[in-house]
Amino acid sequence: MIKDRLFRIMLENYGYQGWWPITSMAGEEGFNSLGYHPGDYTPPHNKAERFEIIVGALLTQNTSWINVEKAIEHMRMEAIITPEDILKTPPDKLAFVVKSSGYYNEKAKKLKRISGFFADDVKLEKESAFSGIVTREILLSLWGIGKETADSILLYAYHYPVFVVDTYTKRILSRLGIIRGSESYDEIQMLFSSEELNAEKHKFCNEYHALFVQHAKRYCRKKPVCSGCPLADMCIMRKTGKNIIIGDYR
DNA sequence: CCCCAGGGAATTC
DNA sequence: GAATTCCATGGG
Known part of the structure; x- marks a missing residue:
C-alpha cells in the first residue's frame, strides 16, 4: 500500500514527532522543552491537557504554531486556562490575550463558544461534552469548528482513530x-x-x-x-x- | 517590500 | 456545490 x-x-x-505539543507540560518528565513527547508513545490526557489541545487546535487555524504558543503562554500568564476562566473574561481582553495568534477577534469568539460547551457548570441547549460523548457532528455544530479542527480535536485530544x-x-x-x-x-x-x-x-x-x-x-x-x-x-x-x-x- | 502560516464562516452564484 | 472575501499577527 x-x-x-x-x-x-x-x-x-x-x-516520531511527539504530537500534540502541550506547552504547559514543557520540561516535565516525558516532554521536551517545547511540550512535545518524542518517541512511540501517546500519553493519556487529563482534563486540563485535553482542553489545552482543544484551545491550540482552534488558535492554530491558518496560523503558525509559534504564534499560537505565544498566545497560550499569554493566557497562562493571565490565568485564563479553563473554560470557566475563558467564559468570565471580557471579550476585548480575551482578544488582546490571544492577539499573537492572529484573527484575534474571531478566535476570542471561538474560544468563548467552545468553552461554553466544555464548561462543567454551563448548560447550553446541547448536552455538556463532559456528560456525554464528543462526536464529530457535535463539534462541527459549534461555530468556529470545521472538519479539520474537529478531526484534530477527536484525534489529539480524545485519541479517536481519525x-x-x-x-x-x-x-x-x-x-x-x-x-x-x-x-x-x-x-x-x-x-x-x-x-x-x-x-x-x-x-x-x-x-x-x-x-x-x-x-x-x-x-x-x-x-x-x-x-x-x-x-x-x-x-x-x-x-x-x-x-x-x-x-x-x- | 513581499510571502507565508497545522481554517472557517459568510456571501454569492 | 464551487468560488470569493474577510479575518490579522509575526517571522522570514
Whole structure:
C-alpha cells in the first residue's frame, strides 16, 4: 500500500514527532522543552491537557504554531486556562490575550463558544461534552469548528482513530500524484482510512499527520525544496518538473 | 517590500 | 456545490 510506504519513509527520515505539543507540560518528565513527547508513545490526557489541545487546535487555524504558543503562554500568564476562566473574561481582553495568534477577534469568539460547551457548570441547549460523548457532528455544530479542527480535536485530544486532512496533506498528496487536488476533504480522508479495528490505530493517524506537517515544513513548502527530499523518487512534480497542483494548496 | 502560516464562516452564484 | 472575501499577527 502506498500509504504505508509513504508513512515508513517519512518516519525513517523524521522520526516520531511527539504530537500534540502541550506547552504547559514543557520540561516535565516525558516532554521536551517545547511540550512535545518524542518517541512511540501517546500519553493519556487529563482534563486540563485535553482542553489545552482543544484551545491550540482552534488558535492554530491558518496560523503558525509559534504564534499560537505565544498566545497560550499569554493566557497562562493571565490565568485564563479553563473554560470557566475563558467564559468570565471580557471579550476585548480575551482578544488582546490571544492577539499573537492572529484573527484575534474571531478566535476570542471561538474560544468563548467552545468553552461554553466544555464548561462543567454551563448548560447550553446541547448536552455538556463532559456528560456525554464528543462526536464529530457535535463539534462541527459549534461555530468556529470545521472538519479539520474537529478531526484534530477527536484525534489529539480524545485519541479517536481519525485521519486529519490539512493544507499540507493536500499539497503533498497532489504533488506526489496521489490526488488530483480537486478532491473533497472527506474523499481524501477516506484514502487513509481502514476498516480494520485496531486499538493502536489512533497512533498511526497521530504520527501520520505530524509527519506530513514536518515534511511540508522541511521540503514540501509552497515553494518546494526538492534537493534532498526523501520522497523525490516517488514524486510526480519532481519527475515532471512541474507543479501539478490544481487547487491553491498553500 | 513581499510571502507565508497545522481554517472557517459568510456571501454569492 | 464551487468560488470569493474577510479575518490579522509575526517571522522570514
